[in-house]
Amino acid sequence: MVFGNTQKNISFIIIFAILIPAFLAANFLELDARKRRSRKRRSYNPEKTRNMAMETIEQSDELSHLVNYGGGEYPMDSISSEYLEGEDINELELEDDIVFDMDQLTDIYIAFVEGYDTDEFLTASGISKKELMDNIMDWLGTPYHFGGTTRRAIDCSAFVLTMFKNAGNIRLPRTARVQYASVGIKIDREHLQFGDIIFFHTQRYAYVSHVGIYLGDDLFAHASSKYGVTISSLNSHYYSKRFIGGRRITEKDMARLSLNKK
Numbered sequence: 325m326v327f328g329n330t331q332k333n334i335s336f337i338i339i340f341a342i343l344i345p346a347f348l349a350a351n352f353l354e355l356d357a358r359k360r361r362s363r364k365r366r367s368y369n370p371e372k373t374r375n376m377a378m379e380t381i382e383q384s385d386e387l388s389h390l391v392n393y394g395g396g397e398y399p400m401d402s403i404s405s406e407y408l409e410g411e412d413i414n415e416l417e418l419e420d421d422i423v424f425d426m427d428q429l430t431d432i433y434i435a436f437v438e439g440y441d442t443d444e445f446l447t448a449s450g451i452s453k454k455e456l457m458d459n460i461m462d463w464l465g466t467p468y469h470f471g472g473t474t475r476r477a478i479d480c481s482a483f484v485l486t487m488f489k490n491a492g493n494i495r496l497p498r499t500a501r502v503q504y505a506s507v508g509i510k511i512d513r514e515h516l517q518f519g520d521i522i523f524f525h526t527q528r529y530a531y532v533s534h535v536g537i538y539l540g541d542d543l544f545a546h547a548s549s550k551y552g553v554t555i556s557s558l559n560s561h562y563y564s565k566r567f568i569g570g571r572r573i574t575e576k577d578m579a580r581l582s583l584n585k586k
Contacts (some may be wrong), residue, residue, distance in 0.1 A: 326351070332486065363502060385488060409530075413550055421561050422557040424556055424557060429547075447573070449578050451492040459487050460539075460545045463475070463564060464553050465552055465554075466478050466547070479547055480534050480547075484503065487537060494582055500523060500533060503523075507581075508571035508574060509571065513570065517572070519537065519538065519572075521570065521572075521573070522535065522537070523538050523570070523571070526566050544557075
């Protein structure tokens, strides 16, 4: 009997010796699988997440206002490269073959003021042409900085935004991309008028990456990556081949974007 019991005990020990490790191994594999699934669920693309967040913010006037005006002097510095604005300096230096003479601009400005016709006192949207030109002249020479919004440094879309805010008391969207997508009506190059906003594709990261204000005679004001706030020619090889199109602010835009709107 003792021998029989011993055999049974040995059998139980062998069974447990086989089953317990198998049980532990199965549980370990299941736990490992759960961890892998959990890690898979938690993984994400930070760049995509930031872009989606910016898309959402830009749909909200209130949030967009807080981000674009309350984030310090250079609130756009941390934004994804997809939103990068300005020209490619290396290509700009090679291809910008028409350097505008500031003395020439002074002569144009004097002629503009002296020949001011009351029939052309306002842009199509009702903004004073003289107010807009005075502001542009006042900001000439301001240094360029991506994300800049002040006289210490400013980027292209903030420059356009500031000019229309000062002259027209309206608030344009902060980025060139959203300005192009949501403001004004489309204008072809041959129909551009003073005060139209013009757009360029100057960065591989974004289709719309640069913006300026058309002045007439194929000239436009903008915040250039190389020269700061300056005047350039649409006939320049660099800008002519990167020109996307123009947008003309309408009276409806003025009402929708007015800073006096309650």
